[in-house]
Every structure is written in structure tokens, then in C-alpha cells.
Amino acid sequence: MDFQLSKEHQMARDxxxxxxxxxxxxxxxEVDEKHEFPRETVTKMQKYGFMGIPIPKEYGGxxxxxxxxxxxxxxxxxxxxxxxxxxxxxxxxxxxxIMTYGxxxxxxxxxxxxxxxxxxxAFGLTEPGAGTDAQGVQTKAVLTEDGKEWILNGSKCFITNxxxxxxxxxxxxxxxxxxxxxxxxxxxxxxxxxKDTPGxxxxxxxxxxxxxxxxxxxxxxxxxxxxAENLLGARGKGFAVAMHTLDGGRIGIAAQALGIAEGALDRxxxxxxxxxxxxxxxxxxxxxxxxxANMATQxxxxxxxxxxxxxxxxxxxxxxxxxxxxxxxxxETAMDVTTKCVQLFGGYGYIRxxxxxxxxxxxxxxxxxxxxxxxxxMVISGALLK
Amino acid sequence: xxxxxxxxxxxxxxGGVKFKPDGTLDRAAMLAIMNPDDKAGLEAALRMKDEDPxxxxxxxxxxxxxxxDEVLREALAMGADEGLLITDRVxxxxxxxxxxxxxxxxxxNMEYDLIITGRQAIDGDTAQVGxxxxxxxxxxxxxxxxxxxxxRAAKTVTVKRQFDDRYHILTAKMPCLVTALSELNExxxxxxxGIFDAFQKEVTVWGRDKLDVADENIGKNxxxxxxxxxxxxxxxxxxxxVTPDSPAEAVNYIVGKLTEKHVI
Numbered sequence: 001m002d003f004q005l006s007k008e009h010q011m012a013r014d015x016x017x018x019x020x021x022x023x024x025x026x027x028x029x030e031v032d033e034k035h036e037f038p039r040e041t042v043t044k045m046q047k048y049g050f051m052g053i054p055i056p057k058e059y060g061g062x063x064x065x066x067x068x069x070x071x072x073x074x075x076x077x078x079x080x081x082x083x084x085x086x087x088x089x090x091x092x093x094x095x096x097x098i099m100t101y102g103x104x105x106x107x108x109x110x111x112x113x114x115x116x117x118x119x120x121x122a123f124g125l126t127e128p129g130a131g132t133d134a135q136g137v138q139t140k141a142v143l144t145e146d147g148k149e150w151i152l153n154g155s156k157c158f159i160t161n162x163x164x165x166x167x168x169x170x171x172x173x174x175x176x177x178x179x180x181x182x183x184x185x186x187x188x189x190x191x192x193x194x195k196d197t198p199g200x201x202x203x204x205x206x207x208x209x210x211x212x213x214x215x216x217x218x219x220x221x222x223x224x225x226x227x228a229e230n231l232l233g234a235r236g237k238g239f240a241v242a243m244h245t246l247d248g249g250r251i252g253i254a255a256q257a258l259g260i261a262e263g264a265l266d267r268x269x270x271x272x273x274x275x276x277x278x279x280x281x282x283x284x285x286x287x288x289x290x291x292x293a294n295m296a297t298q299x300x301x302x303x304x305x306x307x308x309x310x311x312x313x314x315x316x317x318x319x320x321x322x323x324x325x326x327x328x329x330x331x332e333t334a335m336d337v338t339t340k341c342v343q344l345f346g347g348y349g350y351i352r353x354x355x356x357x358x359x360x361x362x363x364x365x366x367x368x369x370x371x372x373x374x375x376x377x378m379v380i381s382g383a384l385l386k
Numbered sequence: 387x388x389x390x391x392x393x394x395x396x397x398x399x400x401g402g403v404k405f406k407p408d409g410t411l412d413r414a415a416m417l418a419i420m421n422p423d424d425k426a427g428l429e430a431a432l433r434m435k436d437e438d439p440x441x442x443x444x445x446x447x448x449x450x451x452x453x454x455d456e457v458l459r460e461a462l463a464m465g466a467d468e469g470l471l472i473t474d475r476v477x478x479x480x481x482x483x484x485x486x487x488x489x490x491x492x493x494x495n496m497e498y499d500l501i502i503t504g505r506q507a508i509d510g511d512t513a514q515v516g517x518x519x520x521x522x523x524x525x526x527x528x529x530x531x532x533x534x535x536x537x538r539a540a541k542t543v544t545v546k547r548q549f550d551d552r553y554h555i556l557t558a559k560m561p562c563l564v565t566a567l568s569e570l571n572e573x574x575x576x577x578x579x580g581i582f583d584a585f586q587k588e589v590t591v592w593g594r595d596k597l598d599v600a601d602e603n604i605g606k607n608x609x610x611x612x613x614x615x616x617x618x619x620x621x622x623x624x625x626x627x628v629t630p631d632s633p634a635e636a637v638n639y640i641v642g643k644l645t646e647k648h649v650i
């Protein structure tokens with residue numbers, strides 16, 4: 001067992017850190033305040049290959065491992081949660097399922113421009129009545145009689161990269177079957193849908209608590225015709241596509257949560273050395289010291305879980321439990337650490353320009369999206385009790 | 387066109403400067419980066435390669451401890467083609483004379499049309515090594531380059547050279563040497579895939595035996611410079627901000643200060 005990063009990984013981390021400090025951090029407050037998608041940053045990330053880190057080179061990616069990708073999301077999240085989730089949703093939720101389930105034609109047509117960053121990706125599973133309970137999905141796809149097209153009807157909500165994306169992976173039910181007891185069950189399929197397809201429009205832009213620069217939209221499909229060849233994976237196997245995709249996505253979100261926690265802790269360490277109360281820096285008080293010690297330990301533990309999950313994705317065919325543990329712990333660490341950081345900042349922590357306030361708002365969503373903490377507990381306990 | 391870029395691994399002075407008892411830098415104890423002027427020189431070379439990738443090679447040369455391999459990997463990850471590390475215990479403790487003699491000793495065994503070095507390194511700040519290399523090789527040098535243009539057909543380099551309050555436009559025939567300023571450009575980032583590829587590549591390592599240089603010109607013994615004393619730079623005192631009500635008052639204030647310090 002080796003806890004040392006290789007020289008390659010260390011250099012990659014330095015690269016991501018330098019990029020985040022120079023290109024992302026200066027915009028983070030504005031992106032949050034104006035609820036503005038950081039398009040310029042995405043263009044820069046495209047130039048340097050950040051939008052296809054774990055995708056093989058023959059498909060336009062960088063050919064790196066999931067750990068390198070997770071470190072990229074982590075370093076971005078240290079300075080801007082919004083920028084981190086743009087990369088995570090694009091890579092884990094759109095590139096990865098096409099890489100895993102796509103035909104060679106689908107990979108050439110969609111994955112190559114996505115991995116090069118020429119196009120941005122998104123993923124749609126959640127609906128107003130279907131979050132954790134996927135059976136609640138109402139979006140339906142029907143194959144035309146000539147078998148050439150699917151007709152999609154329904155809507156998706158809370159979609160990250162919503163209006164900014166070019167390519168969407170959409171989960172819809174295509175069949176209803178009866179199980180042994182005669183209960184009806186929906187069978188899902190996954191589809192690749194392009195922006196500007198007739199019948200595909202955008203609904204409400206969500207006004208969120210955190211990750212405010214991320215473009216979160218409702219997607220609406222009204223008699224939206226999709227070519228039959230855009231079915232991703234086998235018909236009726238869409239639930240497996242979605243679950244596999246979310247297993248990978250959870251590593252990205254865990255890395256985001258880890259980065260947010262580390263970023264808040266870094267700022268707090270600087271602050272407590274400068275802030276004076278009762279004639280000395282608040283770093284001199286044991287309460288501060290013990291809080292910092294606890295937070296640093298939580299971050300380190302989260303990091304080990306995230307890196308372990310990333311390593312599992314590279315080496316195992318099923319890594320859902322590792323991903324669930326990493327996301328559960330990293331997300332709860334992010335929420336706990338950022339809340340304590342705001343407390344150590346005192347009144348200033350509640351003020352926007354001190355940034356830990358934004359990090360606390362950004363942290364909350366990591367406990368919710370791509371599977372709530374409760375879902376992660378279900379996944380972990382399910383594996384323990386099977 | 388064959389471009390050789392000389393780079394140096396320097397201590398990252400942002401992390402504080404540490405010295406050995408003999409007054410030389412304790413490089414092992416400090417974080418290391420590619421010298422900023424050298425990085426700008428590398429970027430200039432890579433842009434020339436971008437213009438004609440088929441007919442341009444960029445070779446990066448560094449001299450230092452085996453650890454200096456890191457800057458070569460970084461250069462390869464940015465897009466350089468080859469790396470050469472000059473390292474040998476007998477080369478240690480070199481001043482600018484011994485360093486330039488050593489690097490020139492390597493370059494004599496290499497092919498090049500254009501050599502680019504940084505203006506100066508942030509650790510020594512001498513700005514001597516680049517021009518000295520050109521002297522050893524007997525080729526033209528243009529220093530302080532703000533802009534570099536290459537005419538491949540005419541085999542010339544035209545450089546906008548920073549000079550006090552103005553600049554010079556100078557053209558030299560290749561082969562020649564140019565020293566680059568960090569103002570020359572904004573160096574590109576590495577790419578993640580480029581980093582992993584860089585560590586797969588072979589970096590050439592040359593010891594003393596591969597160098598065309600006399601023994602009396604290498605290492606500590608070949609260095610005429612003797613360091614009398616080295617110290618961290620002294621922090622400047624806080625400035626004084628004054629807001630006079632009128633230009634006349636401002637002039638009086640400045641004249642008063644200059645008189646007080648016996649400047650006028």
C-alpha cells in the first residue's frame with residue numbers, strides 16, 4: 001500500500017492548483033454573485049484538456065486515470081465549487097456513459113468533441129416526481145413504427161450544465177413489464193439528445209442556494225424526435241446505465257466536496273493567524289487549535305476515501321460502495337468543516353467577501369445531488385447486509 | 387529548425403530562501419520551479435514549433451542536480467520534444483563562468499539553429515550565463531528579448547530588445563542566441579495527458595565525459611567567483627503616503643525630502 005502520489009500525479013496536482021489559483025479563483029466571487037456561468041474559464045479548461053481527463057486519447061481525451069480527474073475537481077473546488085461541478089457533470093455524467101456504453105459511431109460523433117471540450121455535456125435523470133425513487137420517472141420514449149426514431153415526452157429538473165450543454169444523456173422509460181407478482185414495472189433506456197433538437201426546450205432556471213454560477217435548468221421534451229441510433233446501451237437497460245454513471249459521478253462530487261472543505265480550511269488557517277481578540281491572534285486559543293485539528297483530520301480522511309474510490313474505479317469493475325462511502329463522508333465533511341470555518345470567522349464569516357460563506361452554501365448541495373447522503377447509506381448498508 | 391532552450395531549476399523564492407553554511411543556496415531545502423525568464427523562452431520556442439510543427443524541434447537543456455529532471459519533465463509536458471540533463475558531481479558549485487563553459491561544452495556536441503536562454507535566473511540574478519554561452523560558441527547574441535521573430539527562409543532572427551526607456555530592433559543570422567524576458571509572453575500550462583507522457587519519455591543524461599570543456603573551467607575549482615557573504619533580501623520599510631492639497635505643496639514636500647536626504 002502506497003500513500004505517496006507518483007511524480008506524475010504530483011505534477012498534475014501542481015498544474016490544477018496553479019490553474020485554479022490564477023484562472024478560477026479571481027472570478028469565483030463574481031460567478032457566485034451574478035449567477036453567471038463561467039464560459040471563459042470553460043474555454044480555457046478546454047484548451048488545456050481539463051474536459052476529458054479520464055477519457056482515452058483515441059477519443060480526444062487526456063488518457064489519465066480517475067485519480068488525476070478527481071484531483072482536478074478537488075483543486076478547482078478549493079477555489080470555486082461552481083467550476084468544479086461543471087467539469088464533474090460533464091466528465092462523469094456525460095462523457096463516461098458514452099465511453100462505457102456507446103457504440104463506436106456514438107463515441108466518434110459525441111465523445112470525441114466532448115472529451116476535447118468542444119462540446120459540453122449534461123445528464124438528465126431527476127424529475128419533479130423522481131429523485132431518489134427512479135421508478136417515479138414519467139419521461140417516456142416511444143419507438144416510431146418504422147423503427148427509425150424515438151419520440152420523447154416529459155421533463156427533467158435540476159439539470160447541471162442545463163442550458164449551456166450541447167449533448168445530454170436522458171433517461172426515459174421505454175417499456176412497462178409485469179413482474180412475477182403481476183406488479184407493473186417501468187423499464188428505462190438511455191438516450192443521447194442534442195441541443196436544438198426540435199421539441200427540446202428549456203424551462204425554469206433554478207435560483208439556488210449555492211453553486212450559483214452553475215447553469216441548473218429544467219429540460220422539456222414535447223414530441224422530441226431522436227434518431228434510433230441515439231439509444232445509449234441496450235433498450236430497457238437504462239437504469240443500469242444511470243446507476244453506473246452515478247457511481248462514477250459520486251467520485252467527482254466527493255472530490256468537489258473534499259475541495260470545498262480544504263479550501264475553507266486553508267482560508268480559515270490564514271484568518272485565525274491574523275484575527276486578534278483579547279490582544280492575541282485567535283489561533284492562540286485552544287478552541288481554535290482543536291477545531292483546526294479536527295477539521296484537518298476530517299479532510300485527510302475524506303481525501304483517503306476519495307482517492308481510494310478513484311483508484312477502485314481504475315481497477316475494479318464495480319466500485320459503487322467505495323464511491324458511496326467517499327461521497328457520504330466527503331459531503332458531510334464539507335458541510336461540517338465549512339460551517340465551523342464560518343463560526344471561526346465570526347461576523348466576517350457571514351459576509352460574502354470572506355468566501356467561507358459561499359463555500360458553506362456550496363457545500364450543502366454535495367449532500368444532496370447525485371444521490372443524497374441517505375442514498376449513499378442505503379448503498380453501503382445494502383452491500384453489508386446482502 | 388532546431389531550437390535549444392536552456393532552463394534552470396530555481397528555488398521558489400515565495401517559500402523563503404535558505405542558505406548552506408558556505409553561503410551557497412541550500413537548494414534541496416527549498417521548493418523548486420522553472421526559472422520564469424527561461425519559461426518565457428521555452429514558450430517562445432513552442433510558439434515557433436506551433437507555426438511549423440513538422441519542421442521544428444525543441445530540445446530543453448538544464449544543468450543541475452538529478453532532481454533538475456523535474457523541470458525537463460515540465461518542459462516536455464508543455465510540448466518540448468527532448469530533454470537533456472547535464473549532471474555530475476564534478477560540476478557542482480559552478481559560478482556563471484563555469485556554468486556557461488559547461489553548457490557550451492554540451493552545446494558543442496549538439497545541433498542547433500537557435501539557442502534561447504532566460505535573461506537571468508531569480509536565484510543568482512546575474513544575467514551572465516546566456517551571453518557567456520554565446521561567447522564560448524562564438525555566435526551572435528541578442529539579449530533582453532521582448533519579441534522574437536524568425537525568418538526561416540533567410541535563416542535570421544529579428545528581436546525587439548528592451549533597452550532602458552526604449553527598445554532596439556536587431557536582426558541576427560542563425561545560429562545565434564537570444565535571452566528572453568518573462569514579459570515576452572504568457573507561458574502555456576501543461577496538459578494532464580502531457581504530464582503522463584513526459585514521464586514516459588527518455589531524458590538524456592550527460593555527465594562530465596560527454597562535455598567538450600576543459601577541466602579548469604568546470605565546477606567549484608573552475609569558478610573565479612568567490613562569495614564573500616550571502617543574505618536574504620532586506621524587507622523594504624513601509625512607504626509614506628501623503629496627500630498634499632496643491633501641486634505647489636507637493637513639489638515643496640518632495641524637494642524638502644530630497645534635501646533632507648542630501649540628494650539635492
